[in-house]
Amino acid sequence: MKKSKKIFSILLTTAALASAVNMSAIAAPIPRESAPVNADEGAITVTENLIGGILDEVSGGLGFQMANGKANTIIRKAVINGNTDGYGYTILSAVSRNAIYQIRDMYLRNDYYSAVEEEVKALISDIITDVQNGKPYDEAVKEAYTAIYTAKDAGFNPSDYEGIDTCYWPDRPAVDSVYLNRARKLLLEAK
Numbered sequence: 001m002k003k004s005k006k007i008f009s010i011l012l013t014t015a016a017l018a019s020a021v022n023m024s025a026i027a028a029p030i031p032r033e034s035a036p037v038n039a040d041e042g043a044i045t046v047t048e049n050l051i052g053g054i055l056d057e058v059s060g061g062l063g064f065q066m067a068n069g070k071a072n073t074i075i076r077k078a079v080i081n082g083n084t085d086g087y088g089y090t091i092l093s094a095v096s097r098n099a100i101y102q103i104r105d106m107y108l109r110n111d112y113y114s115a116v117e118e119e120v121k122a123l124i125s126d127i128i129t130d131v132q133n134g135k136p137y138d139e140a141v142k143e144a145y146t147a148i149y150t151a152k153d154a155g156f157n158p159s160d161y162e163g164i165d166t167c168y169w170p171d172r173p174a175v176d177s178v179y180l181n182r183a184r185k186l187l188l189e190a191k
Helices: 002-025 041-059 064-080 089-108 110-123 125-132 137-152 177-190
Strands: none
Touching: 041 064, 041 089, 064 089, 089 110, 110 125, 110 137, 110 177, 125 137, 125 177, 137 177
């Protein structure tokens, strides 16, 4: 009798812990605008389910390095155990890292993100309307980026770099990544 009560108590505690872990694992959503270009919705969802609790901690003040280390440990174990629906460590850790970075940055510079979003919304309002009317998202992102770059430097002409990957554009104006991130967010909402 005593032994069965102890086993029942252990099972009850284990069930409570498992349910707490599951609740926190899907707590915070990953901002879709932070995801790498090659990440599909499945990879984002798997990552979200694995590190949602960590994202909650980041939005409450946990630092990037600590959060990234915790997330990498969870993702690595999930990949090794085959609990990632076939997604590999590379894509899941990239989705995780980007989400942690953005949430941490928004925690530190929330007013700045809001101000930039309003600025970008005014700058690309016609592109947002085009997306609402069916324009392809990828095409709209390129136009939005060009609008942001030309707003910073009127002499910037992306046609000078036709066929060259954007990371090799030598004279691209310096723009805070928050501008590009907010543009993606607004266009995803419009989509």
